[in-house]
Amino acid sequence: MSDLETFRSETRAWLEENCPEEMRAPVRDEDDVFWGGRNATFKNDAQKAWFDACVEKGYTVPEWPTDYGGAGLAPAESKILKQEMARIKARPPLSSFGIWMLGPALLQFGTEEQKLHYLNQIARGEIRWCQGYSEPGSGSDLVSLQTFGEDKGDHWVVNGQKIWTSYADKADWIFCLVRTDKEDKYRGITFMLFDMTSKGVSTKPILLISGSSPFCETFFDDVEVPNDQFVGEINRGWDVAKYLLGHEREMISGMGGGGGIGSLGKAVMPSLGEDAMGRLDDPLLRAQLAELDVEALAFKAMAERFMDELKAKKNHPATPNMMKYVGTELNKRRHELVMASGGSEALEWESEESRGGAKARDWLRTKANSIEGGTSEVMLNVISKRILELPDA
Amino acid sequence: MPLYHTDDQAMLKDSAGDFMKNEAPVSHLREFRDKDCKDGFSHALWKQFAEMGFTGMLATEEDGGLGMGNTEAGIVLEEIGRNLTPSPFLTTSVVGVTGLNHASKDMRDQWLPGIIAGETVLGVAIDEGPKFRPTNIAMKAERSGNGFNLNGRKNFVVQGASADMLIVAARTAGSAGEADGITLFAVERDAAGLSAEAARLVDSAMGAQIEFDNVEVTADAVIGEVDQGADVMTRMLHAGQAGASAELVGVGAGAMDMTVDYLRERKQFGRTIGSFQALQHRAAHLYSEMEIARSTVLKAQQLLDEDDAGAPLMVSVAKAKTARAVNLAVREGVQMHGGIGMTDEYDIGLYMKRDRALAEFMGDANYHANLVAEMNGY
Ligand SMILES: Cc1cc2nc3c(=O)[nH]c(=O)nc-3n(C[C@H](O)[C@H](O)[C@H](O)COP(=O)(O)OP(=O)(O)OC[C@H]3O[C@@H](n4cnc5c(N)ncnc54)[C@H](O)[C@@H]3O)c2cc1C
Ligand SMILES: Cc1cc2nc3c(=O)[nH]c(=O)nc-3n(C[C@H](O)[C@H](O)[C@H](O)COP(=O)(O)OP(=O)(O)OC[C@H]3O[C@@H](n4cnc5c(N)ncnc54)[C@H](O)[C@@H]3O)c2cc1C
Numbered sequence: 209m210s211d212l213e214t215f216r217s218e219t220r221a222w223l224e225e226n227c228p229e230e231m232r233a234p235v236r237d238e239d240d241v242f243w244g245g246r247n248a249t250f251k252n253d254a255q256k257a258w259f260d261a262c263v264e265k266g267y268t269v270p271e272w273p274t275d276y277g278g279a280g281l282a283p284a285e286s287k288i289l290k291q292e293m294a295r296i297k298a299r300p301p302l303s304s305f306g307i308w309m310l311g312p313a314l315l316q317f318g319t320e321e322q323k324l325h326y327l328n329q330i331a332r333g334e335i336r337w338c339q340g341y342s343e344p345g346s347g348s349d350l351v352s353l354q355t356f357g358e359d360k361g362d363h364w365v366v367n368g369q370k371i372w373t374s375y376a377d378k379a380d381w382i383f384c385l386v387r388t389d390k391e392d393k394y395r396g397i398t399f400m401l402f403d404m405t406s407k408g409v410s411t412k413p414i415l416l417i418s419g420s421s422p423f424c425e426t427f428f429d430d431v432e433v434p435n436d437q438f439v440g441e442i443n444r445g446w447d448v449a450k451y452l453l454g455h456e457r458e459m460i461s462g463m464g465g466g467g468g469i470g471s472l473g474k475a476v477m478p479s480l481g482e483d484a485m486g487r488l489d490d491p492l493l494r495a496q497l498a499e500l501d502v503e504a505l506a507f508k509a510m511a512e513r514f515m516d517e518l519k520a521k522k523n524h525p526a527t528p529n530m531m532k533y534v535g536t537e538l539n540k541r542r543h544e545l546v547m548a549s550g551g552s553e554a555l556e557w558e559s560e561e562s563r564g565g566a567k568a569r570d571w572l573r574t575k576a577n578s579i580e581g582g583t584s585e586v587m588l589n590v591i592s593k594r595i596l597e598l599p600d601a
Numbered sequence: 602m603p604l605y606h607t608d609d610q611a612m613l614k615d616s617a618g619d620f621m622k623n624e625a626p627v628s629h630l631r632e633f634r635d636k637d638c639k640d641g642f643s644h645a646l647w648k649q650f651a652e653m654g655f656t657g658m659l660a661t662e663e664d665g666g667l668g669m670g671n672t673e674a675g676i677v678l679e680e681i682g683r684n685l686t687p688s689p690f691l692t693t694s695v696v697g698v699t700g701l702n703h704a705s706k707d708m709r710d711q712w713l714p715g716i717i718a719g720e721t722v723l724g725v726a727i728d729e730g731p732k733f734r735p736t737n738i739a740m741k742a743e744r745s746g747n748g749f750n751l752n753g754r755k756n757f758v759v760q761g762a763s764a765d766m767l768i769v770a771a772r773t774a775g776s777a778g779e780a781d782g783i784t785l786f787a788v789e790r791d792a793a794g795l796s797a798e799a800a801r802l803v804d805s806a807m808g809a810q811i812e813f814d815n816v817e818v819t820a821d822a823v824i825g826e827v828d829q830g831a832d833v834m835t836r837m838l839h840a841g842q843a844g845a846s847a848e849l850v851g852v853g854a855g856a857m858d859m860t861v862d863y864l865r866e867r868k869q870f871g872r873t874i875g876s877f878q879a880l881q882h883r884a885a886h887l888y889s890e891m892e893i894a895r896s897t898v899l900k901a902q903q904l905l906d907e908d909d910a911g912a913p914l915m916v917s918v919a920k921a922k923t924a925r926a927v928n929l930a931v932r933e934g935v936q937m938h939g940g941i942g943m944t945d946e947y948d949i950g951l952y953m954k955r956d957r958a959l960a961e962f963m964g965d966a967n968y969h970a971n972l973v974a975e976m977n978g979y
Contacts (some may be wrong), residue, residue: 284603471977488979495967498974505915505973506922509900510893513604522605530889591888592881596861599876 215285219292226261227298228254234297237563241303244333246380259333262301269307269331272315276323277331283519305374306330306337308459310383313399313452317440326401338379338404339456340370340426341449348586350385351393351446355428357386357400364388364400366408366431372580376411376424379404383452389443399445402433418572419557419565454525456581457532471504472542473497476549493548500545507538526594533587536577543571602903604896606676613673617680620653625686627948633687634805640763641807642687650688651719659698659840664713666698670906671840675847675898682851685948685955687806689722689760691848696841697723700768700785703833704824708787712766724764724790725837726755726811733964735770735838736780736831740813742771748819749773749786751794754812759962761809762799765790768837769813774828785830786822793817804951804958838963839916843905845962846898846919852959853891853927856934856952860884863938880937887926887933894919894926914976917969924966931956 231254235241239251242259250256262268265279270286272278281289311330314323329335346353355368366386376382381403389396404411408431411424440448473488476497481489488494514531517523546567547554554571556562578584592598606614625646633643650656655677660666667673674695681690693716701709701716715721727735740753751771761767767788775782788795794816797809825833861884864875874880901919904912931953935942942949960966 471979473974473979474977477979482979488974494974494979495970497979498970499921501973501977502918502921502970505918506893506897509604509915509918510896513896513899516603517605520603520605530885530892533885534889534893585882588882588885589878591885592875596881596884596888598861598864598881598884599873601872601876601878 212284212288216288216292219289222265223292223296223298226258226265227293227296228257230254231258231299231301232296233299235299237566240299242301242333243303243336243375243378244306245336245378246334247378248333248336258299259301263332266331268302268304268333269311269327272311272327272331276315276327278327283516287515287519302333304330304333304337305339305379306335309339309452309456310337310401312455313383313439313448316451317399317448322439335380336375336378338373338376338382338426340373340376340382340384342372343369344371348583350449351397353385353387353397355384355386356390357388357398357433359388362435364433364435366400366402366428366433368428370426370428372414373411373424373426374580375422376404376426377413378422382409382426383439385445385449388445392443394446395443397445397449398442399439399448400433401437401439402431406431406433408432416573417575418569420569420573453582454528457528457587471497471501472545472549473501479553480549493545496545497549500542503538504542507534510534524595526590529582529587529590530595532581533578533584533591536574537584539577540574543574547571602907604899604903606672606899610673610676614676614680616653617655617677618683620649621680621684621686624649625684625688627685627951630685630687630805630951639799639807641760641801641805642689646686647688647722648719650690650694651717655690656694656719657698657713657717659694659702660713660717661702664709665717666713671695671843671902672899672906674840674844675902678844678847679851679854682848682853682955682959683855685852685855685951689764691841691844692725692759692764693721693723695844696725696837697768699840700725700824700833700837703836704787705821707821708824712787715765721766722760722764724758724761724767724809724811725841726758726761726767726769726788727834727838728756728758729754730756733961733968735834736783737777738770738772738783739777740769740771742773742784742786742818744773745817748817748822749784751786751788751813751816751818754810756810757961758797758809758811760807761811762797762807767811768824770830770834780831782828783830783834784827785824785833786818787824788813788816788818788822802958804954806958835913839905839913841963842916842920842969843898843901845959846894846901846916846923849923849927849956849959850891850895850898852952852955853894853923853930856927856930856949856956857884857887857891859949859952860887860930860934860937867939874937883933883937887929890926890929894923897922914973917964917972917976920964921966921969921973924960924969927956928960928966 242255266274267279269278270281270289274280307330311327314326341350343353357364357366381401384400386398386400387396388398408429410427413421414423415421477488483489514527550567554567557565557568654667657666658669658674662668701712729739742749742751769786769788770783772782773784794814796812799807799809802808864880865873867874897919901915904915934949935953938949941947
């Protein structure tokens with residue numbers, strides 16, 4: 209047996225033993241997702257057991273080095289782990305902006321001390337992070353941000369406002385873009401980390417069209433940030449931010465595959481019925497669902513190729529923008545079809561059978577996919593300029 | 602298996618790319634079209650294909666071939682597509698050889714050496730109507746003495762009139778619509794009672810209507826098992842569908858590259874048109890679609906080569922996805938070229954024509970999307 213085959217059979221055995229039955233099902237509700245953090249509570253014992261087992265093994269962040277709380281897996285091994293987890297439909301043990309966004313940036317730009325400290329915390333789900341980039345006047349044009357950090361020698365004093373800060377009200381710490389030089393637009397931004405309980409930090413929720421509100425306006429009023437809590441170099445935070453956005457896009461683009469739900473057409477077959485030939489009894493809807501399956505399977509192949517190329521460093525650096533664009537647009541299309549296949553039942557907004565109107569709320573939530581983390585239009589700009597090398601206006 | 606080309610495959614891509622670009626670029630297609638060549642391709646070029654080792658890629662080493670897979674054949678096909686190179690590679694070396702690999706030793710000895718040497722051309726005779734419906738075969742093969750007697754008509758046999766041998770699917774039992782009862786026969790082009798009427802297609806290739814009027818073949822002409830030909834036929838079709846998808850990706854990539862180059866150089870309103878965001882966004886969308894299509898083809902080929910149970914689903918995904926993406930590439934190509942794109946002199950229209958033919962070959966996007974729905978159980 210090759211090393212990889214051995215690894216696969218060991219992984220299979222480990223999962224068999226450690227992944228509880230309840231954790232082998234697609235995520236249905238927000239409380240199926242474990243986000244960690246100081247105030248985290250587990251939904252049930254199974255969620256805790258699965259989380260603890262993964263932390264011990266380093267499987268919350270399988271590819272990170274063991275010193276930083278990972279399992280130090282090689283790309284081929286981590287692909288196998290992913291395949292084996294997908295095979296039994298295992299839920300992610302921990303969802304975390306620390307893992308998806310801050311972690312990769314620290315691995316790339318952090319000091320050894322920062323890595324040992326923050327990465328281990330992230331891997332063990334101890335600190336829940338939020339992202340403070342956008343401001344009311346700086347969305348797509350992020351580099352125009354105004355939140356200002358004044359250098360006071362041994363600390364900064366930060367003043368300003370952020371917007372759209374996902375889960376700011378639940379997060380323990382924030383990674384934040386702060387202007388530290390007003391003269392240089394690109395080279396005047398510093399990437400800072402600080403505690404959300406610091407004096408002068410306040411948040412206000414923003415209600416979305418989906419009726420939920422995990423997003424906030426975040427205000428900084430003379431917040432004191434110690435001098436050593438920055439990543440990369442002072443005034444070079446834009447480099448860190450760009451790197452990190454690539455990872456955010458990778459994560460968001462993962463949604464195009466449909467979250468492991470499989471064929472939507474097959475799922476709705478029982479409720480819509482079949483015709484005399486055993487086909488879904490609505491030929492035009494069936495055709496749209498078939499096109500969706502083609503797109504979803506095609507995207508899955510693209511995602512596999514993207515990850516393989518990324519690990520072998522064979523991809524164009526702007527490929528994540530393309531994945532983000534395609535994955536999010538596909539996810540929106542999928543949810544339009546979820547609504548169309550659900551008919552009047554999908555319109556339910558509150559009832560218990562509808563799990564609190566989950567279909568309708570999910571559908572509305574997906575509309576943000578092509579806005580958050582950079583809009584589709586901005587992704588298309590990046591593809592045309594950086595990959596196709598089309599001229600500027 | 603990572604989803605990108607190995608180093609060996611990347612080398613093959615380079616050599617196939619150089620070969621097509623140097624020996625058979627788009628001007629080669631024009632030349633053969635303009636001299637109204639009756640075969641629609643160059644026999645001398647087919648010989649060069651053999652010298653490059655392309656013709657026998659899918660034949661086993663025992664049979665004198667290279668024992669390569671669909672992935673390698675796809676690499677050659679993509680370069681064929683990019684350069685619109687006319688050749689019998691897809692029908693002969695991919696679909697035909699896949700069929701012959703399941704034939705008797707005698708039959709392989711009879712046909713493979715000629716194919717590998719670039720001397721022999723095969724046609725594949727399955728369709729009987731204008732749309733691809735492989736189980737709707739009505740053509741009859743009745744037992745007669747030691748062999749069979751073939752009667753019926755086949756449609757859209759690519760290079761059918763210039764092929765040396767046709768692999769013919771006919772019904773020895775059952776009725777149209779059933780998979781059981783189909784038998785595959787190797788029928789020589791000069792068999793008595795066989796007549797072919799060649800017709801030029803929109804992409805300048807030659808298709809043929811073939812009539813079988815009491816064509817006698819011996820029992821040795823059967824490929825695979827009598828009545829059970831659907832199995833081998835399905836393998837041939839999968840290889841052909843994945844292959845056509847690979848060629849389509851080449852067609853789309855060729856059209857897209859031409860278009861993006863044009864966007865970079867054409868000036869209107871005092872600016873290069875590629876600086877207009879309206880065109881940039883469409884070009885970027887097209888690029889994304891092409892990359893996804895490319896991934897589906899490679900995935901389908903790898904699964905075919907591993908004989909994975911998931912291959913048929915992915916083959917249909919590949920054909921459906923590439924057909925949509927490449928159709929977008931050629932339509933956007935002509936549109937973004939403006940008026941010049943409508944001229945015969947300019948190459949972009951040739952890409953549009955080849956796309957149309959390949960889109961129909963062995964099942965269009967709707968046919969394959971329907972199969973995906975069936976395989977997914979609805
Ligand atoms: C649900 C949600 C969660 C979010 N979470 C966070 C978070 O946790 N942290 C954080 O910092 N931010 C977060 N964001 C903010 C997000 O990053 C911004 O909304 C996004 O960057 C777009 O900025 P904007 O909303 O100001 O839109 P604008 O930039 O005002 O864009 C408006 C429209 O104009 C288009 N447009 C803008 N510029 C161009 C251009 N150059 N060319 C063509 N079209 C253009 C856009 O595509 C869009 O359609 C979140 C947003 C949402 C909706
Ligand atoms: C079959 C045919 C018959 C014709 N007959 C006549 C005739 O009888 N008399 C006559 O005078 N002319 C005729 N024309 C010419 C026709 O009017 C031009 O082809 C047309 O105006 C487009 O110009 P162009 O071909 O130079 O394309 P270009 O202007 O070079 O356009 C190339 C591409 O760039 C796009 N583009 C250009 N500018 C912009 C912009 N600002 N923003 C976004 N996109 C842009 C275009 O939409 C197109 O996709 C004919 C053309 C054809 C094809």
